[in-house]
Amino acid sequence: MKKSVIHNVPSLRSALRATALASLALAATLATGVTAALAESQAPFQNWHQGFQEDTAGWYDASTPGPVGWCGDISRVTRDDMAPDDPGPSAGKAYATVSFGLCNEFWGSLGVIGAPYAPGPDLKIALNAWPKAGYVTDLDVYLDPAWSGAYQGNFDFAGVPASTLIQYAATIFEKDYLVGDIHTGPHYFVDVEAVSGQEALSVGGYTVVEPAWYTFRFRFADSNGDVRVDFELLDRTGGVLTTIDNIAPTNLQGPFRTPFTDPVETANYTTGWVWFFDIGLGLALPIDEHRQRPGR
Numbered sequence: 001m002k003k004s005v006i007h008n009v010p011s012l013r014s015a016l017r018a019t020a021l022a023s024l025a026l027a028a029t030l031a032t033g034v035t036a037a038l039a040e041s042q043a044p045f046q047n048w049h050q051g052f053q054e055d056t057a058g059w060y061d062a063s064t065p066g067p068v069g070w071c072g073d074i075s076r077v078t079r080d081d082m083a084p085d086d087p088g089p090s091a092g093k094a095y096a097t098v099s100f101g102l103c104n105e106f107w108g109s110l111g112v113i114g115a116p117y118a119p120g121p122d123l124k125i126a127l128n129a130w131p132k133a134g135y136v137t138d139l140d141v142y143l144d145p146a147w148s149g150a151y152q153g154n155f156d157f158a159g160v161p162a163s164t165l166i167q168y169a170a171t172i173f174e175k176d177y178l179v180g181d182i183h184t185g186p187h188y189f190v191d192v193e194a195v196s197g198q199e200a201l202s203v204g205g206y207t208v209v210e211p212a213w214y215t216f217r218f219r220f221a222d223s224n225g226d227v228r229v230d231f232e233l234l235d236r237t238g239g240v241l242t243t244i245d246n247i248a249p250t251n252l253q254g255p256f257r258t259p260f261t262d263p264v265e266t267a268n269y270t271t272g273w274v275w276f277f278d279i280g281l282g283l284a285l286p287i288d289e290h291r292q293r294p295g296r
Contacts, residue, residue: 071114117275134295151280186249
């Protein structure tokens with residue numbers, strides 16, 4: 001499949017290290033339209049589906065200016081664009097690729113580098129109350145074991161092994177989150193690791209040895225008044241390959257992941273969104289069929 005080409009890779013890696021402490025990642029939205037949308041949202045929980053059949057709406061990268069924009073690149077791939085070794089969509093006639101890279105001018109001036117995030121249409125995936133049944137987010141991600149040894153993660157200097165090729169995360173927000181607040185957590189991470197010495201990848205203890213589409217599913221629920229987040233990796237038939245139960249929430253201090261120690265109670269939190277904290281430099285990661293729906 002086609003790979004993104006990033007020229008001047010050493011300079012980008014140097015920028016990562018030089019600006020590590022300045023970066024508050026996507027979570028540190030400062031006084032932005034994103035936080036305003038969260039504070040003012042009164043809409044009921046909405047089902048959302050982005051299959052990239054017509055566009056990439058609801059996902060943001062460096063091409064969007066200002067604080068709503070972000071970093072890296074998301075590109076739509078149609079059947080007419082596909083090379084012979086491209087995976088093809090998981091459904092329909094198109095999919096998207098996401099890649100790590102520089103940010104737009106607003107975030108770049110703050111020293112931030114990263115990959116796309118998905119707050120949904122008009123930034124309205126996040127609500128102002130916890131949904132009674134919880135909620136579920138699905139994203140189809142294409143994984144190829146041949147990436148093991150071919151790519152490296154970008155945050156080894158922050159204590160994350162270079163073998164961590166992909167850092168995928170979900171975040172939720174406090175109900176009283178206001179314009180100007182800094183949001184460093186909670187985040188819930190799932191990593192895709194290269195298996196040392198093998199042409200294989202590992203996700204939540206499951207070893208990926210076949211190139212294919214996989215569904216990354218976060219389940220958000222109320223467990224005796226506390227937010228509980230579980231992860232499932234599914235195959236194309238919907239079969240569950242592995243689970244990560246009750247993921248521990250993470251706090252972000254720039255690129256550094258630390259335990260989130262404050263209580264995470266559903267009475268105080270609302271919904272959030274998913275994003276890629278890191279993708280191996282040069283990898284154009286195929287994604288498809290992004291869905292958000294109520295829990296059961």
